[in-house]
Amino acid sequence: MKQYSIIVLLIVILSGTAGFAQTSPTAIAEDFKPSSVNQPGQEYPQVNSQGYGRFQIKAPDAKSVVVSLGLGGAKGGTELVKEQDGFWRGTTAGPMDEGFHYYHVTVDGGVFNDPGALNFYGSTRWESGIEVPAHDKDFYALKEVPHGNVQQILFPSKSTNTSRRAFVYTPPGYHKDKSAKYPVLYLQHGWGEDETAWSNQGRVNLIMDNMIAEGKIKPFIIVMTYGMTNEIKFGGMSSFKIEPFQTVLVDELIPYVDSNFRTAANPANRAMAGLSMGGMETKTITLNKPDVFSHYALLSGGTYSPEDIKDKSKAKLIFLSCGSKERPEAIKEATSKLKNAGFNAVSYISEGTAHEFQTWRRSFREFAPLLFKN
Amino acid sequence: MKQYSIIVLLIVILSGTAGFAQTSPTAIAEDFKPSSVNQPGQEYPQVNSQGYGRFQIKAPDAKSVVVSLGLGGAKGGTELVKEQDGFWRGTTAGPMDEGFHYYHVTVDGGVFNDPGALNFYGSTRWESGIEVPAHDKDFYALKEVPHGNVQQILFPSKSTNTSRRAFVYTPPGYHKDKSAKYPVLYLQHGWGEDETAWSNQGRVNLIMDNMIAEGKIKPFIIVMTYGMTNEIKFGGMSSFKIEPFQTVLVDELIPYVDSNFRTAANPANRAMAGLSMGGMETKTITLNKPDVFSHYALLSGGTYSPEDIKDKSKAKLIFLSCGSKERPEAIKEATSKLKNAGFNAVSYISEGTAHEFQTWRRSFREFAPLLFKN
Numbered sequence: 001m002k003q004y005s006i007i008v009l010l011i012v013i014l015s016g017t018a019g020f021a022q023t024s025p026t027a028i029a030e031d032f033k034p035s036s037v038n039q040p041g042q043e044y045p046q047v048n049s050q051g052y053g054r055f056q057i058k059a060p061d062a063k064s065v066v067v068s069l070g071l072g073g074a075k076g077g078t079e080l081v082k083e084q085d086g087f088w089r090g091t092t093a094g095p096m097d098e099g100f101h102y103y104h105v106t107v108d109g110g111v112f113n114d115p116g117a118l119n120f121y122g123s124t125r126w127e128s129g130i131e132v133p134a135h136d137k138d139f140y141a142l143k144e145v146p147h148g149n150v151q152q153i154l155f156p157s158k159s160t161n162t163s164r165r166a167f168v169y170t171p172p173g174y175h176k177d178k179s180a181k182y183p184v185l186y187l188q189h190g191w192g193e194d195e196t197a198w199s200n201q202g203r204v205n206l207i208m209d210n211m212i213a214e215g216k217i218k219p220f221i222i223v224m225t226y227g228m229t230n231e232i233k234f235g236g237m238s239s240f241k242i243e244p245f246q247t248v249l250v251d252e253l254i255p256y257v258d259s260n261f262r263t264a265a266n267p268a269n270r271a272m273a274g275l276s277m278g279g280m281e282t283k284t285i286t287l288n289k290p291d292v293f294s295h296y297a298l299l300s301g302g303t304y305s306p307e308d309i310k311d312k313s314k315a316k317l318i319f320l321s322c323g324s325k326e327r328p329e330a331i332k333e334a335t336s337k338l339k340n341a342g343f344n345a346v347s348y349i350s351e352g353t354a355h356e357f358q359t360w361r362r363s364f365r366e367f368a369p370l371l372f373k374n
Numbered sequence: 375m376k377q378y379s380i381i382v383l384l385i386v387i388l389s390g391t392a393g394f395a396q397t398s399p400t401a402i403a404e405d406f407k408p409s410s411v412n413q414p415g416q417e418y419p420q421v422n423s424q425g426y427g428r429f430q431i432k433a434p435d436a437k438s439v440v441v442s443l444g445l446g447g448a449k450g451g452t453e454l455v456k457e458q459d460g461f462w463r464g465t466t467a468g469p470m471d472e473g474f475h476y477y478h479v480t481v482d483g484g485v486f487n488d489p490g491a492l493n494f495y496g497s498t499r500w501e502s503g504i505e506v507p508a509h510d511k512d513f514y515a516l517k518e519v520p521h522g523n524v525q526q527i528l529f530p531s532k533s534t535n536t537s538r539r540a541f542v543y544t545p546p547g548y549h550k551d552k553s554a555k556y557p558v559l560y561l562q563h564g565w566g567e568d569e570t571a572w573s574n575q576g577r578v579n580l581i582m583d584n585m586i587a588e589g590k591i592k593p594f595i596i597v598m599t600y601g602m603t604n605e606i607k608f609g610g611m612s613s614f615k616i617e618p619f620q621t622v623l624v625d626e627l628i629p630y631v632d633s634n635f636r637t638a639a640n641p642a643n644r645a646m647a648g649l650s651m652g653g654m655e656t657k658t659i660t661l662n663k664p665d666v667f668s669h670y671a672l673l674s675g676g677t678y679s680p681e682d683i684k685d686k687s688k689a690k691l692i693f694l695s696c697g698s699k700e701r702p703e704a705i706k707e708a709t710s711k712l713k714n715a716g717f718n719a720v721s722y723i724s725e726g727t728a729h730e731f732q733t734w735r736r737s738f739r740e741f742a743p744l745l746f747k748n
Binding site: 058061111118143147152174175176178203205260 | 414415433437499523526527569583637714
């Protein structure tokens with residue numbers, strides 16, 4: 001997106017306009033199209049080829065309507081203006097980052113979702129979502145290739161005294177070749193998200209389908225479950241303890257998956273990865289349970305130090321990533337230290353993205369083919 | 375719910391109040407609890423033991439906030455009143471019917487969802503949902519029993535030039551006994567809903583799990599896909615043609631399911647059922663394709679006449695149902711005519727419910743055990 005920012009800046013300078021790009025009509029390409037994650041048949045929200053967002057909300061008697069998205073993405077906000085037909089309309093002051101953004105609409109001081117957009121679970125609530133077409137959007141597009149399934153399972157959990165939900169991606173062909181056994185990746189969402197995030201926002205099933213169709217990856221199973229087991233009050237992270245989730249994952253979910261799916265049920269064929277808070281969980285659990293997982297990935301979710309890992313031979317892959325708008329230096333430095341200490345460590349920086357799902361879609365695309373190679 | 379209406383009426387008469395029950399404090403039991411389909415951690419909306427709904431919406435600067443639910447359920451509406459803390463609050467004027475209701479909130483003339491409630495796809499949009507605990511809610515409760523899976527599949531559809539989504543319920547044990555083959559029910563949603571409705575609103579996977587655990591039913595597979603294939607503009611039903619959906623269902627989805635799941639792939643083991651518009655589709659397609667399906671169920675979705683069916687031997691079961699607040703006489707009369715003409719016809723009337731999901735949950739519970747018996 002950097003190039004767009006520069007273009008906008010140049011136009012603003014050349015046209016002598018000191019205000020927002022929004023006030024300079026030449027800056028905004030009038031090729032807005034409905035976002036690809038709108039509700040069926042809905043024309044708004046829209047995105048143009050530069051990444052500007054345009055919104056339209058009906059609320060004829062409201063005093064104020066503000067969309068939480070602005071320049072760059074999740075930061076800032078866009079005040080809509082009421083027009084004579086009772087609709088509030090407005091365009092972001094600049095382009096948003098490529099990929100998926102959560103947002104909401106504040107109407108007269110109350111927080112609601114945009115009736116035009118699909119909802120995605122984030123920030124411990126179902127929020128509106130918008131998709132800014134990325135230059136590399138092809139890798140997570142729905143294509144005419146064989147598709148795997150995403151299954152909702154309900155597994156018994158004695159430690160939490162209920163049946164818990166997980167989603168299981170089984171690759172194309174899983175139902176046909178009844179003798180094949182598959183490695184398994186346990187893949188965690190971030191704070192305030194849930195087990196729907198990696199499929200809905202991350203499109204991880206489509207990324208897998210596409211990479212398998214292109215022969216870039218050996219098929220494996222992905223298991224996604226809720227990682228905020230202890231966060232009963234949905235408060236902050238201050239009181240976060242890993243044990244409740246670790247028990248659900250290691251003592252309840254893994255045995256259930258191994259007994260109900262055709263898995264290669266051994267540490268060499270079991271990986272764990274997570275984004276943000278899910279990275280923190282991945283780090284803690286893989287270190288606590290070195291005989292359960294052998295491949296680790298932290299996406300915008302911290303780093304490992306060589307001294308964290310007691311038995312080097314058990315960590316077959318350590319993958320660390322983040323967006324270029326986060327702290328890429330920390331990722332690169334940690335990876336370098338791990339490599340120097342003899343670990344198979346790989347880093348990836350997603351260009352032009354922040355702490356958002358485009359970073360994690362790309363990170364998944366990068367680390368998935370590296371799994372289960374040794 | 376009839377008994378509650380009578381109680382409320384009696385109290386209103388006895389207390390000499392001519393207005394709404396809402397104004398008579400003795401009428402409303404103060405045992406409100408958060409609805410079971412609220413977003414995680416949300417206290418509102420609430421429902422009391424009599425079926426009254428209570429709502430709370432934050433919108434400090436709004437002029438008007440109205441909830442679309444009122445006495446009985448989907449009909450009427452409830453105007454909320456702003457209190458000093460900036461929250462709008464209000465209680466329905468009377469009890470709502472048992473079971474699930476769609477609703478929305480009108481804020482200053484704009485239609486939004488209640489930020490406290492989960493969303494469900496109905497009326498061609500994701501709407502808020504609320505659950506009034508029913509006297510018989512046990513049959514669709516999440517219990518400690520073996521659970522089947524609900525799988526999202528993406529199947530190729532040449533006629534619509536895309537990959538289409540369906541959800542497939544496979545019963546508990548499907549993944550373990552790899553030789554068993556299962557009958558299949560194709561189960562359709564109503565107008566404005568989609569392939570998520572029968573699981574999310576209908577809880578059909580839990581109803582199956584519970585009935586299988588109780589030994590009341592022989593396990594079968596359920597397939598749910600989108601039935602408004604031709605409704606590109608999401609308009610009314612006036613231009614509805616069955617062919618586009620019939621092609622997707624019969625020529626594309628059924629062969630895909632039969633080749634990717636362990637099905638008993640013959641007419642005797644294939645049923646079709648639908649609610650409302652899905653009933654209309656079921657009737658038309660089962661009559662057009664008498665060699666594809668052998669068991670039919672229309673839930674609040676019309677009736678068959680004996681003369682509709684050319685070869686009596688091919689229709690093994692005809693099930694007709696609706697709520698007592700719909701037109702039960704028409705269902706009973708049609709069933710009686712079918713029986714007199716020698717058909718295996720069964721009717722069911724859901725007591726105290728209207729054209730809503732509680733009627734269809736109960737209808738499913740009634741017809742599912744009758745399927746694939748002959």
